[in-house]
Amino acid sequence: MTTAKSFYPPQRTLMGPGPSDVNPRILQALARPTIGHLDPAFIGMMNEMKHLLQYAFQTDNPLTFPVSAPGSAGMETCFANLLEPGDTAIVCQNGVFGGRMKENVERCGATSVMVENEWGRPVSLDKLADALEAHPEARLVAFVHAETSTGARSDAESIAKLARKHDCLTIMDTVTSLGGIPVKIDEWGIDAVYSGSQKCLSCTPGLAPVSFSEKAAEVIRNRKSKVQSWFLDLNLVMGYWGEGSKRAYHHTAPINALYGLHEALLMLREEGLEAAWARHRLHHHALKAGIEAMGMNFLVEETYRLPQLNSVTIPAGVDDAAVRSHLLNDYQLEIGAGLGAMAGRVWRIGLMGHSANKKNVLLCLGALDNVLCSMGVEINQGAAVAAANVIYHNEEN
């Protein structure tokens, strides 16, 4: 402690499951002078941010804003506001985050009906339909659009349609999907959605964009009991993040973090959602070609594989932790370990937001190639980078 001094982090390349690389424009925005949370200049920025978020979510929901805390608090905002004690919610689980949803449901005093799916596969529509039939008392269906623990995408539009048919609200986790693959809240008819700032938005971690349909907002306004969290109670938060120029103090907003998110959303809009989705696809194709050229496989089948979160099966006999620490120490490159049931079985290679670029893909493949070779794993040295370059040559032109 006598030696405590300013902290200068190493310059890493972030290709794990988030945080992703943060563009210098966003880092610079964070360092701008702090102003008050009721300053008219700040309120103007907040209004702009809401519109930028509506664009990102493809929604006109007025109740769209960033929760002043990480994605997990965004999840809790949805459950704590929409559920009351005694309610029943159907939770679709196909990875770690469905399990976290179950925890949220039960801590709200509600009952969870689990629709269990194999990890690495999407949510089964048939199983969900069965659960909806068997539980007419359910008033909510929750699911993860893009499972960060596996890299599988579920069919959000069909899930929402099924839920609607049974008069259920939907809560969708878009922590890893927003900005990386299509997320169309209004077109799909999703009632509540949350995300995180540090994945495909490529902002620093700590904020959770959320959006609620008018139907969901109505449910929140007409609750019989108070929301169990004062901090996350939308009936109160709306006094600050609501429409118009009049803002009432609820809690002190994280001013500088919001500067960063504003800049990140602005960059997404400048690039355009379609272009951002195409960029994630392109670099996924290149990474995939390289990974397969090394003889490794993906956990998730191609049809529902996320381009931004690549779960690669660890070859038999390879020391997971040694490879990752080699990459970190010798290449300043972070890739993700497996989470929960996937620990030790997969590496999670993120191509999220600003991290989805050619430099990162080539670094990752080149570094993995070298590290695996040095550990005596039999791969065709040099094949990975060559295969990725073929993709770039073909798809970029």
Next chain:
Amino acid sequence: MTTAKSFYPPQRTLMGPGPSDVNPRILQALARPTIGHLDPAFIGMMNEMKHLLQYAFQTDNPLTFPVSAPGSAGMETCFANLLEPGDTAIVCQNGVFGGRMKENVERCGATSVMVENEWGRPVSLDKLADALEAHPEARLVAFVHAETSTGARSDAESIAKLARKHDCLTIMDTVTSLGGIPVKIDEWGIDAVYSGSQKCLSCTPGLAPVSFSEKAAEVIRNRKSKVQSWFLDLNLVMGYWGEGSKRAYHHTAPINALYGLHEALLMLREEGLEAAWARHRLHHHALKAGIEAMGMNFLVEETYRLPQLNSVTIPAGVDDAAVRSHLLNDYQLEIGAGLGAMAGRVWRIGLMGHSANKKNVLLCLGALDNVLCSMGVEINQGAAVAAANVIYHNEEN
């Protein structure tokens, strides 16, 4: 929306109830490269931060860390972890934040016994003693050390002693006190404490330092029911912020915000707590001399007035909002409005952390002098700055 562009905030002087002026060293720390929340380099910084926080709180509590959300979430962390449904808590209220504590208690399914005190005065020990006698079932006493809505300091040490005598745990709000006046968690025997990053620590808003005694930690470990918030459940959070080098993922920590808090705590340690407290006192004395020279009065009596939060009674007939917007627009100076029952009755002038300096005091007095004169309020023009300078001349030498 077609015109959305990068947000460049104006350069304000922040003399409201927080956020306070942020030192450029802290702003620069925010802009350093983002690294992963499980990166060994980051974990080293977290360990250092815990020690720096222990110094700020004057405690050896191992369970000392910053909650990844604003001060209000720090408050909720204390109540949600220490209370179970059916418990009784005594809440001392002498301003807005005691009311927020009551909300927290009740949303945890517990019963609140209110000890009501006049706003602007400290918590009455006699009233608290009566409440403790009348409610032997109470297991917790909660109070605000430094009421941000009024500027009154309560006698934390005596409150904690009383609570202990009745076998009650204590929860203390130090949002506005930490770093500005003595806060001595171990010496006073406080069980749970929370604060905010944006007041006398002069960091950006968004983090809530907390600390829990071993007795409180034991209560949390032995709960009968789960903490109602997954995000704030300390039994889970401790897997990430606990002792040792092994950290388990709970939520993604707000990396860059934590860089800022680390730098802010380092600056506090470099200055030293005693020196920081003396600096707040000095500038309060100068501000007070100026305010009184203009013929204005303080809401709170001198014996329990906070140096860092000065509630000044608005002279009769003066247009509160017009003065504040004059100061903001013509002097880039933010002072605070009254909150709750104090709205329209007081201005809250903050001298918190980095904002407690001579330049700010002279600007504030000079600007108020000019604005009030221009609005036809009868004050002795120029007297305020002169009176403050006398204090600086006498006390600085």
